[in-house]
Amino acid sequence: xxxxxxxxxxxxxxxxxxxxxxxxxxxxxxxxxxxxxxxxxxxxxxxxxxxxxxxxxxxxxxxxxxxxxxxxxxxxxxxxxxxxxxxxxxxxxxxxxxxxxxxxxxxxxxxxxxxxxxxxxxxxxxxxxxxxxxxxxxxxxxxxxxxxxxxxxxxxxxxxxxxxxxxxxxxxxxxxxxxxxxxxxxxxxxxxxxxxxxxxxxxxxxxxxxxxxxxxxxxxxxxxxxxxxxxxxxxxxxxxxxxxxxxxxxxxxxxxxxxxxxxxxxxxxxxxxxxxxxxxxxxxxxxxxxxxxxxxxxxxxxxxxxxxxxxxxxxxxxxxxxxxxxxxxxxxxxxxxxxxxxxxxxxxxxxxxxxxxxxxxxxxxxxxxxxxxxxxxxxxxxxxxxxxxxxxxxxxxxxxxxxxxxxxxxxxxxxxxxxxxxxxxxxxxxxxxxxxxxxxxxxxxxx
Numbered sequence: 001x002x003x004x005x006x007x008x009x010x011x012x013x014x015x016x017x018x019x020x021x022x023x024x025x026x027x028x029x030x031x032x033x034x035x036x037x038x039x040x041x042x043x044x045x046x047x048x049x050x051x052x053x054x055x056x057x058x059x060x061x062x063x064x065x066x067x068x069x070x071x072x073x074x075x076x077x078x079x080x081x082x083x084x085x086x087x088x089x090x091x092x093x094x095x096x097x098x099x100x101x102x103x104x105x106x107x108x109x110x111x112x113x114x115x116x117x118x119x120x121x122x123x124x125x126x127x128x129x130x131x132x133x134x135x136x137x138x139x140x141x142x143x144x145x146x147x148x149x150x151x152x153x154x155x156x157x158x159x160x161x162x163x164x165x166x167x168x169x170x171x172x173x174x175x176x177x178x179x180x181x182x183x184x185x186x187x188x189x190x191x192x193x194x195x196x197x198x199x200x201x202x203x204x205x206x207x208x209x210x211x212x213x214x215x216x217x218x219x220x221x222x223x224x225x226x227x228x229x230x231x232x233x234x235x236x237x238x239x240x241x242x243x244x245x246x247x248x249x250x251x252x253x254x255x256x257x258x259x260x261x262x263x264x265x266x267x268x269x270x271x272x273x274x275x276x277x278x279x280x281x282x283x284x285x286x287x288x289x290x291x292x293x294x295x296x297x298x299x300x301x302x303x304x305x306x307x308x309x310x311x312x313x314x315x316x317x318x319x320x321x322x323x324x325x326x327x328x329x330x331x332x333x334x335x336x337x338x339x340x341x342x343x344x345x346x347x348x349x350x351x352x353x354x355x356x357x358x359x360x361x362x363x364x365x366x367x368x369x370x371x372x373x374x375x376x377x378x379x380x381x382x383x384x385x386x387x388x389x390x391x392x393x394x395x396x397x398x399x400x401x402x403x404x405x406x407x408x409x410x411x412x413x414x415x416x417x418x419x420x421x422x423x424x425x426x427x428x429x430x431x432x433x434x435x436x437x438x439x440x441x442x443x444x445x446x447x
Contacts, residue, residue, distance in 0.1 A: 025067045025134045028166075029057040030293050031236035033177050034414065041192040044272055046175040054293035055169055055177045058225035059239055059246060060126065063111030065118070066094050068126055068134075074103050077139040078153065080125060081105065082117035088285050112224040114244045114288040120256040120280035123168055123247045123289040124149045124158065130166035130291065133349060133356030142357065155281070157251050169292035171250035171257050171275070174240075178260070179272045181234035186447035194271050196233050196240035196260070203241055203270070237290075241270040244288035252277040262286035302327025304377040305355035309336065309344075309370045315363030316344035319373055324354035332376035334358060339371030348375060399423055402446050420446055 032054050040048035073080045085094040086108060093108040094115075118126075125139070131147030145151045148167035149158050160167050169177070178196035181187030187198075194200040225239055232238050240246070242261045250257025255277035261269030269276075278287075305325030310318045316336060328350055336344040344364030349357045355375060402422050406414040 025071060026064045028060075028064070028130065028291050028293070030054040030291070030298070031057050031177075032295075032298055033173070033235045035180070035182060038176065038180060038182075038191070040172075041175070041179065041272060042190050043192070044175075046172055046272075047180055047192060049170075049172050049176050052295045053173060054295065054298045055173065055235070055237060056290035056292075057237055059114035059244060059288050059290045060123075061111060061225055062094055062107050062113050062115050065115035065126065066105050066107050066111065068129055069094070069096075069103075069105040071134065071136045072125075072129060072139050072143050073105070075101050075138060076103060078121070078125065078144070078151075080122050080139070080144075082283050084283075084285070085115075085117050088117070110224055114225055114239070116244055116285050116288050117283045118247075118288060119283050120168075120247050121151070121155070122283075124151060126289075127166045127168055127291055131164060133354070135349070135356070157254065157280075159251075160249055165294050165297050167292050167294075168247055168249050168289060171248045171259070173292050174246065174248045174259055174290075175272065177235050177237050178233055178240040185234075187234065192272060194273075196237070196270065198232075198234055245276060245286055247287070247289040250275075250277070254279065256280045258287065296326075302378045305332070305348075305375045307355075307358055307373045307375060309339070309373055311339075311367055311370055312363075314341060314365050314367050316341075316346075316360060316367060316371065317363060318360060319346055319358035321355065321357060324356060325375070325378060326354055327378035328353050328355065329379060332378070334376075335374040336364070336371050337374060339367040339369045341365055341367030341371065344371065346373070353378075398445070399425060403428075403443055404446050406442050406444055408442075414442070414444075 032052065033049070034052050036052045037050055038048060040046060069076075069081055081094070081096055081103075083096075086096065087093070095106050095108055096103055097106070098104050125144035128144050128147035128149055128151070129135070132142055135143050137143050139145065141152065145153070148160055148164035150161060151158065160170075179192045179194075181191065181193060181198060183189060183191050187193070188200065195203055197203045225243070233240060240260050244260070245258040245262045246260045248257045248259060256279075258276040258278060259274075261274070303323075303325055305328075306322040307319045308322060309316045310320065316339075331348050331350045332355065334346045334348055336346060341364050343362055344360070344367070345362040346358045346360050348355045349359065358373070358375075400422060402420045404420040405417045407417050408414045
């Protein structure tokens with residue numbers, strides 16, 4: 001599913017909303033999962049999600065995980081690297097060189113295969129790293145130990161924090177992305193398929209010897225993500241059927257959940273009725289994960305970041321982010337004013353168009369109250385007295401595929417502006433009629 005979002009403004013033009021990755025080491029290809037408030041699968045009871053969100057189009061790859069290791073595992077405090085990553089022939093792999101404190105990592109073979117030999121804790125630390133803007137440093141608060149999950153070496157059952165940006169998918173989020181398709185848009189009679197390929201028939205992969213659906217009898221290894229010949233799920237994800245088992249956020253006793261089957265398991269493990277659970281420290285050559293993305297990271301209107309100061313003695317010791325803001329294209333300036341003192345200074349860290357944190361460069365002195373922190377605003381489209389009522393936008397699409405133009409004022413509820421139509425060329429021009437400020441549009445591919 002491909003969505004193009006445009007926002008109508010009373011101003012000089014339109015702004016396109018994208019999931020940007022400025023200053024980031026890696027990019028997570030993602031797809032939006034809409035139809036918020038859908039009912040659960042009546043057969044299994046899973047799949048109901050009350051909100052829109054995003055999910056990784058593919059499983060996390062060796063290339064992506066290697067970038068993560070090189071950023072935070074020069075000293076591998078929490079064992080994010082497993083030596084079997086380099087030696088197991090079916091998933092090769094990632095190699096490590098050097099000594100603790102100077103470790104470096106490189107990919108063996110295709111970096112587009114899914115990473116394996118990762119525990120639930122490893123996966124949680126990866127999404128914390130994404131949440132924190134992909135920083136470089138030790139495995140600590142602000143890199144791997146805080147964010148979507150509060151870890152700090154904790155091996156108890158951990159729940160997802162409010163305000164998460166990137167996380168592991170909940171079981172319902174994973175299930176919906178894999179099996180859900182509304183009946184009104186070509187889905188099965190109960191809005192759910194048995195397999196994550198928009199089908200109730202067992203799939204098989206061209207990576208599998210002889211086309212057998214019994215993975216242990218012929219499948220030799222994990223495949224590059226997205227390389228199977230199967231169709232994607234309704235929302236556009238690939239490989240939720242049979243490449244590697246994927247961790248999710250479910251708590252089952254003292255275990256964590258997995259779904260999707262793997263390259264050496266029978267096809268029944270891909271069914272919606274099948275779920276697996278293992279101890280969260282478990283690692284293996286058939287276990288990987290994909291990322292969930294908060295809707296605010298996919299659809300974020302430009303706004304100013306906010307932070308508060310913490311005093312120690314009469315100096316400013318730290319700054320805590322209240323709102324990371326959105327829409328930044330350059331690192332903003334920071335001013336610290338008031339509080340009865342002077343001399344405190346800070347610089348901003350930025351990733352993905354947001355301010356991920358402030359670094360105090362001088363504590364200053366003489367403060368009797370916490371001063372106010374002012375972070376510069378992101379660039380906004382200038383507003384002038386010109387009303388934009390109609391805009392023509394040319395977009396590349398897939399010939400002979402069906403599309404519908406929809407509008408929204410909150411990026412949650414979407415309303416078709418007309419009937420679905422079939423694209424007769426690779427480029428089409430669509431007229432967006434802007435009724436009022438704050439209106440969003442998307443062109444969505446439909447069955």
